[in-house]
Every structure is written in C-alpha cells, then in structure tokens.
Amino acid sequence: MKTGLITRNTDYAVRTLMFMARRKKGAVSVSELARELKIPGPFLRNIMQMLGQKGILKSSRGKGGGFIFAVQPGKIFLTDLMKIFQGALKINECIFKKRVCPNKKTCSLRKELCEIEDLVITRLKNINLLSLAKKDEENGQKKNN
Amino acid sequence: MKTGLITRNTDYAVRTLMFMARRKKGAVSVSELARELKIPGPFLRNIMQMLGQKGILKSSRGKGGGFIFAVQPGKIFLTDLMKIFQGALKINECIFKKRVCPNKKTCSLRKELCEIEDLVITRLKNINLLSLAKKDEENGQKKNN
DNA sequence: CATAACGATACTTATTTGGTATCATATGGT
DNA sequence: ACCATATGATACCAAATAAGTATCGTTATG
Numbered sequence: 205m206k207t208g209l210i211t212r213n214t215d216y217a218v219r220t221l222m223f224m225a226r227r228k229k230g231a232v233s234v235s236e237l238a239r240e241l242k243i244p245g246p247f248l249r250n251i252m253q254m255l256g257q258k259g260i261l262k263s264s265r266g267k268g269g270g271f272i273f274a275v276q277p278g279k280i281f282l283t284d285l286m287k288i289f290q291g292a293l294k295i296n297e298c299i300f301k302k303r304v305c306p307n308k309k310t311c312s313l314r315k316e317l318c319e320i321e322d323l324v325i326t327r328l329k330n331i332n333l334l335s336l337a338k339k340d341e342e343n344g345q346k347k348n349n
Numbered sequence: 350m351k352t353g354l355i356t357r358n359t360d361y362a363v364r365t366l367m368f369m370a371r372r373k374k375g376a377v378s379v380s381e382l383a384r385e386l387k388i389p390g391p392f393l394r395n396i397m398q399m400l401g402q403k404g405i406l407k408s409s410r411g412k413g414g415g416f417i418f419a420v421q422p423g424k425i426f427l428t429d430l431m432k433i434f435q436g437a438l439k440i441n442e443c444i445f446k447k448r449v450c451p452n453k454k455t456c457s458l459r460k461e462l463c464e465i466e467d468l469v470i471t472r473l474k475n476i477n478l479l480s481l482a483k484k485d486e487e488n489g490q491k492k493n494n
Numbered sequence: 495c496a497t498a499a500c501g502a503t504a505c506t507t508a509t510t511t512g513g514t515a516t517c518a519t520a521t522g523g524t
Numbered sequence: 525a526c527c528a529t530a531t532g533a534t535a536c537c538a539a540a541t542a543a544g545t546a547t548c549g550t551t552a553t554g
Contacts, residue, residue: 206510208352209440209462212543218458233499247544253501266552269499282461295354295440310488312481313363316427317354320472327465336457343455351541357512378530392513398532411521414530 209324210282214289216243217251218282218336221260225277225337231263231270251289258288278334283325293328295321354469355427359434361388362396363427363481366405370422370482376408376415396434403433423479428470438473440466 210218220237234252238245252271255261262274273280283293296317355363365382379397383390397416400406407419418425428438441462 206442207354207356207435207440208442209465211352211541215458222458231499235499244544246546249500250544256500263500264552265498265500265550267498268553269551271500290352295352297351297353310485312484312488313360313367315484316472316476316481320354320469323468323472324465327461327468331461336461339457339460340455343457356510376530380530389513391515394531395513401531402533408531409521410519410529410531412529413522414520416531 209295210286211290213247213251214285216241216248217255217285217289218333219243220248220251221255221273221277221280221285221333222337222340224271224273225333226341231268231272233270236270254288260284260288276334277337278332280333281329282331282333282336283328286328293325295324354440355431356435358392358396358399359430361386361393362400362430362434363478364388365393365396366400366418366422366425366430366478367482367485369416369418370478371486376413376417378415381415399433405429405433421479422482423477425478426474427476427478427481428473431473438470440469 219241220243223237223241224232234249235245237243237252238248241248252261252263256263256271260273260275260280261271263269263271286293296314298311298314364386365388368382368386369377379394380390382388382397383393386393397406397408401408401416405418405420405425406416408414408416431438441459443456443459
C-alpha cells in the first residue's frame, strides 16, 4: 500500500526531534542534523523552518546558531507533527465528499472507517517525542548488552 | 491528510459489491452499475475486470451478460479488496527501507506504528461485504421511518 | 567583513492515483 | 448472418501529491 499513515517529512521531523531530545545540549544546526541523520539538507531545512514557524522550535541565526526546543519534547505529540505536515487528521476521506452522496448518513462503510480512524487517532495522540526518544535509547542499550 | 486508508478504486469496489449484494438477482452489467452508482464507466470496468481476475466475481459476456459473485459476499472481506487494489496491507512503510537504517530493530517510532497497523488490520479483517450491505439497508430503513 | 547560520519562497521532479481509450472476443436476439 | 451489447486485455493519459532543490535575503559571531 502506498497510502501510508505518515509521510516523509513527518517522519524526518520525528526522527530529528528525537535526536535533539537525546542530545540535549544547546542549539543544533540543520547541517549537523542532516549529516548525522542522513537526511537531504535542503529538505530538512524546510522541515525545521516549518517547525520554527509552528512554535515547536526556536531558532537563533548566525554562526553557532541553530534550533532548540520551544516546547518540551514530552509535550510534543505525534499528532502535532502530523497536523503540521499532513494537515487535518483524517485517514479516511469520503469519496463522495464533493459529489452528491445520497447516503452519507447511512453509509456503513463510512461508519466502520470512522471508528477505525478514531482508534488510530487516539493512539497517535498518546505518543510524545520524549517517550519515543527514551524508548529508543533503552532499546539501543539492550542491543549493546 | 491526503494519505488515506483506502483508495478510490477500493472504495468503488466496496460500494459496487454492496449494491450487488443487496440487489441479489442475476448478472449485472457494468453500464448499469456505473449509472446506478454514479461511478465513471470505464474506470468501474477496470475495477470489475480486476475483481473477475482475482476470483471475487464471475462474468458472462454478450447481451444480457455481466457480473455475479463467485464468492459469497459474507466471505469477502475489506482486506481482500484492499489487497487487490492497494497491494500489501501496510499503513506504515519504513522511510529508511531502501536506505541504510542503522536502528530498524531499536526504532521506537516504527514499533508504535506497527502496533497501530496491527490494530487497524485486525479491525479491517472483520469487515465483510454482506454485513456492510445489511447494515446499510437497516440504516436506510430507519431513515425512512 | 567573511562566514555560518536561519527566513522566506519559488521551483522542479518523481510517484501515485484517477480515469480514458482501443481493439479483440463472446453471446443472444432478430 | 448480423448487429447490439457484453466483457477481456492492455496501453495510455492526466491530475494530484509527495519529495526534494535552489535562490536571495537577513542576522549574528568572531
């Protein structure tokens, strides 16, 4: 299936923020992040700028500048990033939205899909960047033992 | 979000099969279905041919010909149709699949998404065409009272 | 004042999705 | 026999979305 749950930019954003959460220290530049995470530099730049605009990150310009969290990683949820990069949280869009759908109210397919959508969104809402980063670290340590 | 759970052809297939399940009678032609369901004829034709090839429907050619179920609607699941039109059931594709992902094993994002994927697929596997059609009918009746 | 950073924004390219078109073959009714 | 109406197979086209680049400008530091 090519219709995935999260897109590339959301994914990159998540991984980058996870990296930053673990790294702690001060501002990080896009070029360092791109190098470290093997993400195309210019693309990551867009992503970071977006996160800045949306208030997730703060930026400082000039030599030694870069990005730091404006919001605690524990308070950044996967759904926030999905909203930023993918728009409204919907995994099921009624095909007949724009056309005339005579049975929007009665459509049982729609009902089922909406239920599943709710399920997914509920789960996604509970995933925050801090816990993701922590779990990653734990898993990494296990692996090394 | 544009990355939805089911695509147009799957959706059309579901609605068409629901229609056929309720209609019962013998073979139905694509042109009738297209007219009735307001789906672009040539597109629906592809869809129906696909369903024929995959053994969901049987077809008869010539005047009076058309499609009938080869499998009982109660034994056709949403996941079957998704597989046919959207390929393998995956709502989360690891971004680094083709590249080198150093932490596929430890990636906590991946883990979370896989869990959600399982949840969704479990639900989808339980949805069959007969029950969809029945529920639709019930809902329609309620509406009319 | 050069260099290294971000801000804003426009542009290009690749992929996927949605939809058409065409030619061939089969079937039933007159 | 023949024509209208079906599907079979397949190739093609177009619109939308996703992924990635490029450029010019501004700000800060050493």
